[in-house]
Amino acid sequence: MKKSSVGAALRRRLGERFVDGEVVRRALALDASRIPPAAVPLGVVRPRDARDVAAAVRICADHGTAIFPRGGASGLTGGSLVSRPGVVMDFAPLNRILRLSPEDRTVSVQAGVLTGRLHEALERLGFLYPPDPASAAFCTVGGNLSENAGGLRALKYGTTRDYLLAATVVTADGEILRLGSDAHKSVAGYDLLRLLVGSEGTLAIFVDATLRFLPAPKAVATLSAVFADEQAALEAALGLLKEGLLPRALEFVDGVCAGAVGAASGPFLIVEFDGHPAEVRAAAAEARSTLKKRDAVRVSLARAPARREALWEARRRVSTALLKISPTKAAEDVCVPLSQLPALYRALRRIGRACGVETCAYGHVGDGNLHVNLLPRPRRRTDGAVARLMKAALELRGTITGEHGVGVSKKRYLPLETGAAVLSLMRRVKRLFDPRGVLNPGKIF
Amino acid sequence: MKKSSVGAALRRRLGERFVDGEVVRRALALDASRIPPAAVPLGVVRPRDARDVAAAVRICADHGTAIFPRGGASGLTGGSLVSRPGVVMDFAPLNRILRLSPEDRTVSVQAGVLTGRLHEALERLGFLYPPDPASAAFCTVGGNLSENAGGLRALKYGTTRDYLLAATVVTADGEILRLGSDAHKSVAGYDLLRLLVGSEGTLAIFVDATLRFLPAPKAVATLSAVFADEQAALEAALGLLKEGLLPRALEFVDGVCAGAVGAASGPFLIVEFDGHPAEVRAAAAEARSTLKKRDAVRVSLARAPARREALWEARRRVSTALLKISPTKAAEDVCVPLSQLPALYRALRRIGRACGVETCAYGHVGDGNLHVNLLPRPRRRTDGAVARLMKAALELRGTITGEHGVGVSKKRYLPLETGAAVLSLMRRVKRLFDPRGVLNPGKIF
Numbered sequence: 001m002k003k004s005s006v007g008a009a010l011r012r013r014l015g016e017r018f019v020d021g022e023v024v025r026r027a028l029a030l031d032a033s034r035i036p037p038a039a040v041p042l043g044v045v046r047p048r049d050a051r052d053v054a055a056a057v058r059i060c061a062d063h064g065t066a067i068f069p070r071g072g073a074s075g076l077t078g079g080s081l082v083s084r085p086g087v088v089m090d091f092a093p094l095n096r097i098l099r100l101s102p103e104d105r106t107v108s109v110q111a112g113v114l115t116g117r118l119h120e121a122l123e124r125l126g127f128l129y130p131p132d133p134a135s136a137a138f139c140t141v142g143g144n145l146s147e148n149a150g151g152l153r154a155l156k157y158g159t160t161r162d163y164l165l166a167a168t169v170v171t172a173d174g175e176i177l178r179l180g181s182d183a184h185k186s187v188a189g190y191d192l193l194r195l196l197v198g199s200e201g202t203l204a205i206f207v208d209a210t211l212r213f214l215p216a217p218k219a220v221a222t223l224s225a226v227f228a229d230e231q232a233a234l235e236a237a238l239g240l241l242k243e244g245l246l247p248r249a250l251e252f253v254d255g256v257c258a259g260a261v262g263a264a265s266g267p268f269l270i271v272e273f274d275g276h277p278a279e280v281r282a283a284a285a286e287a288r289s290t291l292k293k294r295d296a297v298r299v300s301l302a303r304a305p306a307r308r309e310a311l312w313e314a315r316r317r318v319s320t321a322l323l324k325i326s327p328t329k330a331a332e333d334v335c336v337p338l339s340q341l342p343a344l345y346r347a348l349r350r351i352g353r354a355c356g357v358e359t360c361a362y363g364h365v366g367d368g369n370l371h372v373n374l375l376p377r378p379r380r381r382t383d384g385a386v387a388r389l390m391k392a393a394l395e396l397r398g399t400i401t402g403e404h405g406v407g408v409s410k411k412r413y414l415p416l417e418t419g420a421a422v423l424s425l426m427r428r429v430k431r432l433f434d435p436r437g438v439l440n441p442g443k444i445f
Numbered sequence: 446m447k448k449s450s451v452g453a454a455l456r457r458r459l460g461e462r463f464v465d466g467e468v469v470r471r472a473l474a475l476d477a478s479r480i481p482p483a484a485v486p487l488g489v490v491r492p493r494d495a496r497d498v499a500a501a502v503r504i505c506a507d508h509g510t511a512i513f514p515r516g517g518a519s520g521l522t523g524g525s526l527v528s529r530p531g532v533v534m535d536f537a538p539l540n541r542i543l544r545l546s547p548e549d550r551t552v553s554v555q556a557g558v559l560t561g562r563l564h565e566a567l568e569r570l571g572f573l574y575p576p577d578p579a580s581a582a583f584c585t586v587g588g589n590l591s592e593n594a595g596g597l598r599a600l601k602y603g604t605t606r607d608y609l610l611a612a613t614v615v616t617a618d619g620e621i622l623r624l625g626s627d628a629h630k631s632v633a634g635y636d637l638l639r640l641l642v643g644s645e646g647t648l649a650i651f652v653d654a655t656l657r658f659l660p661a662p663k664a665v666a667t668l669s670a671v672f673a674d675e676q677a678a679l680e681a682a683l684g685l686l687k688e689g690l691l692p693r694a695l696e697f698v699d700g701v702c703a704g705a706v707g708a709a710s711g712p713f714l715i716v717e718f719d720g721h722p723a724e725v726r727a728a729a730a731e732a733r734s735t736l737k738k739r740d741a742v743r744v745s746l747a748r749a750p751a752r753r754e755a756l757w758e759a760r761r762r763v764s765t766a767l768l769k770i771s772p773t774k775a776a777e778d779v780c781v782p783l784s785q786l787p788a789l790y791r792a793l794r795r796i797g798r799a800c801g802v803e804t805c806a807y808g809h810v811g812d813g814n815l816h817v818n819l820l821p822r823p824r825r826r827t828d829g830a831v832a833r834l835m836k837a838a839l840e841l842r843g844t845i846t847g848e849h850g851v852g853v854s855k856k857r858y859l860p861l862e863t864g865a866a867v868l869s870l871m872r873r874v875k876r877l878f879d880p881r882g883v884l885n886p887g888k889i890f
Contacts, residue, residue: 101784158607159630177870179867183812183814184812185847186780186847188862189868189889190648191606191640191643194639195640214691215689245660276724276728278727335626335630335631337627338548368629368630369629399632401632402631404632405632414634419623421620429635432877444634
């Protein structure tokens with residue numbers, strides 16, 4: 001078949017659910033990574049159901065045309081970027097909550113449902129869906145599955161992977177498969193479902209998913225603690241964990257980031273507990289005492305939602321504040337074993353000095369996960385600093401990405417982490433699932 | 446190469462770490478499934494390290510000889526059974542805890558470490574490794590990973606999969622790979638690690654693993670509640686979950702099983718909470734009141750370890766008591782969405798009557814997981830009842846196996862659950878990882 005006819009074939013099959021106006025095409029070439037797209041897509045598919053997804057994939061595959069699945073496009077590594085000419089599969093129309101069963105503690109949603117909407121629907125009924133990426137207001141469940149999104153509550157509750165029971169997916173040859181089971185546990189054959197989680201849309205496309213959820217905690221308490229320097233803050237964070245505390249969030253903001261949001265007099269931690277009121281009260285009191293013993297300059301504790309939100313406010317503004325200061329900053333996402341956090345932060349400072357770039361970091365230190373930002377003077381200099389940061393994280397037995405994925409921006413570093421043999425096995429898995437290379441090409445590898 | 450020389454080649458490379466005395470060979474052909482092995486193995490490899498495992502796999506692969514990895518051989522579906530002539534890889538010698546880091550909240554163990562020993566090592570330091578299969582005293586971490594073992598605490602804490610961070614594995618061509626990361630989170634490339642979890646030794650062999658663990662709960666409370674009939678007991682179990690309670694264990698024992706252990710006057714539930722003392726106290730009180738409201742005939746509550754253990758005692762003895770009554774019983778492991786449990790139990794009774802076999806069930810109803818036993822009169826009649834049970838579980842949107850795996854005994858039912866297309870994809874994954882079919886052949890497919 002001729003490449004020129006892919007648009008016509010999609011139009012024939014999908015009617016107005018295939019669009020190719022230039023404004024739309026240009027808009028959907030981009031994502032939150034701000035990496036320049038390599039191409040403007042030929043058109044955009046807006047599927048109504050799994051059959052539309054399958055039909056579009058089949059048509060694209062027959063024409064050798066790339067398909068770029070797109071949820072909220074909130075990824076920071078270019079996972080939904082149009083990296084060569086092809087068709088965008090926009091999941092915005094697939095935004096229905098299909099079945100919410102309090103009895104089964106499961107909810108079935110289409111892939112385009114916003115994560116924040118899922119949170120709200122469950123909170124209204126007294127339930128909690130734990131995965132909580134910072135972009136919850138505009139990212140989608142399908143995107144979260146494709147990236148294995150983490151977020152603020154991963155320390156206690158794990159990541160998106162841990163809440164997935166079953167899913168409908170479309171394969172690279174346009175087959176609709178149901179994977180997993182609606183039961184809470186199943187070990188019937190290979191766990192293909194969890195192989196697909198975090199595969200960034202390169203092995204198959206999530207169309208809908210059945211997720212489990214939990215009863216909502218009855219109480220939440222939040223602490224904010226300011227420190228004289230970063231090492232003291234990081235040691236205090238580790239101190240909390242050593243005491244056997246298990247906060248649902250344990251966040252760190254360094255002095256540079258704190259300065260950028262103009263909210264605190266130095267680096268700070270946010271610590272949040274949830275659970276039974278008595279448990280939360282006891283844990284918060286213990287944490288306050290530990291933080292003070294470990295040289296916190298000031299500790300604030302809040303229980304009421306509005307006061308808790310006030311403590312979070314500075315932490316939430318970090319990312320956008322840094323973007324304003326430096327629109328071309330490199331936003332990295334390294335993660336190391338907990339004990340290596342202070343060493344990672346020291347390495348970051350060293351790298352900044354050596355490469356002449358300003359460095360700062362914040363993030364989910366309870367997981368060992370630092371969102372490192374490198375603020376360039378001449379753009380090219382951050383590349384060297386990023387490479388050194390990746391090597392430092394790996395030398396500390398860590399990973400190049402805790403939750404953002406490989407996408408486009410971390411491709412060159414992936415072999416440093418996996419080694420050639422594991423990378424080769426991953427490539428063979430890719431070829432098995434997508435021999436023609438039509439699913440989100442140019443990502444991961 | 447000639448098949449006859451595989452023993453000689455293994456002996457040359459491994460010396461006394463390859464044994465082929467007849468007593469050993471006959472003993473290691475069997476596992477806890479009590480399925481008759483199809484063959485006596487040619488010999489047994491007792492590896493000292495990953496290089497031994499890799500060398501033995503390479504030699505076997507070169508000779509086209511099957512390898513049967515063996516942990517505690519406690520699986521109930523024949524996962525470690527010798528299903529054709531080949532070599533057993535006995536992980537008993539690889540029994541060291543390599544590195545236990547309270548700071549990182551991670552522990553690295555060789556695959557042959559007993560799960561119970563890992564529990565003890567962590568409990569001594571005030572930590573909890575949640576996966577708790579009933580066979581913890583004699584099963585191994587490597588076996589747990591290969592089967593994705595669940596157990597009593599899966600309701601609150603999940604299964605073995607959820608605690609794995611990284612592993613060393615040996616592939617079918619004898620390559621040693623390190624998968625995953627020592628960091629608590631990583632999304633660097635495909636999650637090959639979790640594809641291997643639950644793959645029953647058919648894709649690669651676990652040699653060692655890095656697992657995460659949690660702070661131990663400060664209090665535990667256990668309730669036992671006896672009911673007049675099974676439907677009341679199951680409805681009460683669901684009632685607890687509907688109230689928003691999250692016990693760590695929620696176990697059901699039906700009247701037949703209760704009679705077999707001679708311990709209770711009817712079907713009963715065991716409910717166990719852990720966490721902060723105040724939380725546990727409140728949850729136990731609420732559960733007691735709910736159980737009474739939902740027609741429990743008698744509710745007992747215990748906090749002290751010895752008294753808690755006394756409540757568990759009857760539940761723990763069910764499996765062996767049933768074996769004594771009926772050594773040829775079929776032990777099944779279906780799992781359904783929570784709301785479908787009462788219907789599953791009714792179906793079980795119907796099937797028993799229709800097929801003329803005695804049926805009974807117990808298990809992890811908090812997960813929707815029932816261990817169903819079919820006590821045959823003429824042996825052949827359980828086969829029909831098992832097939833009907835599998836169909837009933839699938840019609841209720843469930844799975845043929847919640848935690849025991851497919852192994853040998855559930856192979857014929859797997860296609861009913863997955864369908865032909867998913868099964869074909871699983872087979873292609875098998876061929877990709879093990880093109881010569883030497884890793885634990887005859888299992889799953």
